[in-house]
Amino acid sequence: MSQAVFPKLLSSQIAFDIAGTIRDGFDKHYRLFRQASQDAKRYFEKGLWNEAQAAARSRIGFYDHRVQECVQLLEDEYDPAELTDEVWRELKLHYIGMLAGHKRPELAETFFNSVCCNILHRSYFNNEFIFVRPVVSTEYIETEELSPTYRVYYPAVDGMTFTLKRIVTNFQLETRFANLSRDVAQVQERLQYFFGDELAPNAQFQVLSSLFFRNKGAYIVGKAINGDRELPFVLPILHNRNGELVLDTVLLEREQIVILFSFTRAYFLVDMEVPSAYVQFLRSLLPRKPRSEIYTILGLQKQGKTLFYRDYLQHLKHSSDLFESAPGIRGLVMLVFALPSFPYVFKVIKDFYPAPKETTRAQIKEKYLLVKHHDRVGRMADTLEYSNVAFPRHRFAEELIAELKHHAPSLLEEEGDQLIIRHLYIERRMVPLNMWLTNAEAAGNDLDMEHGIVEYGNAIKDLVAANIFPGDMLYKNFGVTRHKRVVFYDYDEIEYITDCVFRKIPEPRNEEDEMASEPWYPIGRHDVFPEQFGKFLLGNAKIRKFFMKHHADLLTQEWWQARKQRILDGFIEDVFPYPQSIRFCNQLPAPPAPAPAEPPLFSETIENE
Ligand SMILES: Nc1ncnc2c1ncn2[C@@H]1O[C@H](COP(=O)(O)OP(=O)(O)OP(=O)(O)O)[C@@H](O)[C@H]1O
Numbered sequence: 001m002s003q004a005v006f007p008k009l010l011s012s013q014i015a016f017d018i019a020g021t022i023r024d025g026f027d028k029h030y031r032l033f034r035q036a037s038q039d040a041k042r043y044f045e046k047g048l049w050n051e052a053q054a055a056a057r058s059r060i061g062f063y064d065h066r067v068q069e070c071v072q073l074l075e076d077e078y079d080p081a082e083l084t085d086e087v088w089r090e091l092k093l094h095y096i097g098m099l100a101g102h103k104r105p106e107l108a109e110t111f112f113n114s115v116c117c118n119i120l121h122r123s124y125f126n127n128e129f130i131f132v133r134p135v136v137s138t139e140y141i142e143t144e145e146l147s148p149t150y151r152v153y154y155p156a157v158d159g160m161t162f163t164l165k166r167i168v169t170n171f172q173l174e175t176r177f178a179n180l181s182r183d184v185a186q187v188q189e190r191l192q193y194f195f196g197d198e199l200a201p202n203a204q205f206q207v208l209s210s211l212f213f214r215n216k217g218a219y220i221v222g223k224a225i226n227g228d229r230e231l232p233f234v235l236p237i238l239h240n241r242n243g244e245l246v247l248d249t250v251l252l253e254r255e256q257i258v259i260l261f262s263f264t265r266a267y268f269l270v271d272m273e274v275p276s277a278y279v280q281f282l283r284s285l286l287p288r289k290p291r292s293e294i295y296t297i298l299g300l301q302k303q304g305k306t307l308f309y310r311d312y313l314q315h316l317k318h319s320s321d322l323f324e325s326a327p328g329i330r331g332l333v334m335l336v337f338a339l340p341s342f343p344y345v346f347k348v349i350k351d352f353y354p355a356p357k358e359t360t361r362a363q364i365k366e367k368y369l370l371v372k373h374h375d376r377v378g379r380m381a382d383t384l385e386y387s388n389v390a391f392p393r394h395r396f397a398e399e400l401i402a403e404l405k406h407h408a409p410s411l412l413e414e415e416g417d418q419l420i421i422r423h424l425y426i427e428r429r430m431v432p433l434n435m436w437l438t439n440a441e442a443a444g445n446d447l448d449m450e451h452g453i454v455e456y457g458n459a460i461k462d463l464v465a466a467n468i469f470p471g472d473m474l475y476k477n478f479g480v481t482r483h484k485r486v487v488f489y490d491y492d493e494i495e496y497i498t499d500c501v502f503r504k505i506p507e508p509r510n511e512e513d514e515m516a517s518e519p520w521y522p523i524g525r526h527d528v529f530p531e532q533f534g535k536f537l538l539g540n541a542k543i544r545k546f547f548m549k550h551h552a553d554l555l556t557q558e559w560w561q562a563r564k565q566r567i568l569d570g571f572i573e574d575v576f577p578y579p580q581s582i583r584f585c586n587q588l589p590a591p592p593a594p595a596p597a598e599p600p601l602f603s604e605t606i607e608n609e
Pocket residue numbers: 326327328329330331332333334335336345381427428429430431432472476477479489490491492
């Protein structure tokens with residue numbers, strides 16, 4: 001902010017009033033947001049899974065509703081077009097003043113940006129008028145309510161068994177545990193290698209005060225400290241078949257905890273008085289995870305988006321490579337590009353799509369929105385949606401500019417050295433599965449090939465459990481993450497499983513039918529013929545071998561129909577965000593101490609009842 005325009009006195013009553021209206025709008029938003037997290041506890045206790053799912057979904061829309069409500073209030077009350085630059089400048093300063101002592105200033109700043117960007121022209125999107133950079137510090141904000149951000153327990157003083165039990169009972173869940181002593185004994189056994197026989201004087205557990213709720217699970221998140229070593233841990237609590245609670249396992253490997261907090265999953269519901277303190281704690285467990293992703297997974301996705309954008313701008317400033325088309329087979333509806341030095345891809349909806357695609361921009365956006373609101377069960381990438389993103393033109397490869405002009409002219413605007421893209425999605429970059437399989441085959445790496453196919457089938461099975469039919473199941477529509485998990489990212493043809501009609505190919509009625517090059521039987525819009533999947537998936541002999549070994553059921557109509565029926569019967573599947581092998585009920589010996597050289601190769605499988 002230049003000195004010349006900095007107001008010496010804050011004299012505008014209107015600026016003060018508008019600042020108050022925006023702050024109140026944000027406070028209302030956060031009150032409702034917290035209420036949803038508090039409700040999640042009740043749903044979990046009572047096993048009301050449908051209600052829990054619906055509440056998690058509707059919470060995603062809260063933010064935009066509150067922003068719109070606030071914009072409407074301001075437009076009704078004032079004429080924003082009439083406000084002078086002077087008033088806008090004072091507005092930001094008044095707002096900063098109002099955030100002194102606020103428990104969530106970073107979120108309130110973002111809310112201010114959302115409201116003002118709805119009203120102001122793009123030329124005002126700078127630090128003079130909005131929070132391009134944060135102003136109010138989030139460091140050392142303390143809670144005022146009864147519970148601190150995290151609680152500390154000392155096993156050397158109270159005994160290990162008592163302490164572990166206390167950690168769980170302190171959450172005061174109203175449902176009883178089937179056998180907490182048994183579960184705690186198993187946790188204790190798995191922690192034995194960390195604490196050894198003699199506890200260091202500083203031995204302690206630090207445990208976040210609120211539970212993390214998602215789907216049918218509640219998670220206790222914390223870390224154990226012994227001497228100079230720290231061990232992150234997560235205790236998942238589930239219902240057993242009798243509706244009693246059990247500790248299902250304890251996650252002790254960082255890799256497993258990273259996957260629990262993955263961008264491919266639904267957001268947690270956590271009741272946080274000071275969210276920045278939660279983010280700071282979680283970062284101490286997952287130091288490589290950007291703060292933007294931690295805010296997002298906590299359901300504060302606008303804050304995640306804001307921080308992501310700041311990180312992105314900084315990356316742009318400190319890099320010099322060029323944006324270019326993403327490697328792999330070009331999409332028919334999306335134009336995908338990336339900056340090689342940056343682990344994300346940018347996706348633009350093309351203006352025209354060749355046959356056989358029959359869709360529209362609005363329909364594609366709807367599908368992406370569906371994924372945003374749906375449980376992504378670890379198998380669909382989350383996307384960040386942006387409008388009017390300005391790129392420095394000189395950072396674009398000429399071929400990419402030509403492609404953009406050819407495929408998406410309606411979304412492009414040029415302003416000096418700025419290339420503005422009116423609408424795009426940003427998503428984590430992965431290795432397209434078709435490339436992964438080709439590379440593995442070229443390297444003679446059968447293990448990787450088999451892993452890719454096992455994961456591919458598991459991804460489809462997890463999606464189906466969440467009522468998602470991918471539509472286009474070609475390998476190019478799936479990506480492999482850093483953790484070697486296969487994730488779906490092409491959403492323009494997805495449907496609900498319950499809307500699909502899974503059919504067998506009818507027996508030919510005569511020789512003519514048999515010889516027909518086109519199907520002789522009528523095909524409905526939602527008809528799916530699983531027997532035909534092999535035609536486009538199994539051309540490669542090795543892939544065929546691995547596929548038939550692990551996932552032959554995917555080629556039968558019966559399998560799909562049975563899964564559809566379970567969903568129609570109201571069954572909500574369990575999808576475990578950790579390997580089956582570490583669940584206490586599988587009673588395998590305690591896994592060895594963490595720190596594997598390679599990320600573990602495992603697949604999440606759906607519990608067979
Ligand atoms: N997250 C990602 N990471 C890496 N590459 C990606 C990612 N998303 C897309 N791609 C690349 O871009 C291509 C097109 O993306 P996508 O499948 O989303 O587009 P589409 O137009 O919907 O495709 P289709 O023609 O199959 O409908 C992919 O085949 C892949 O090569």
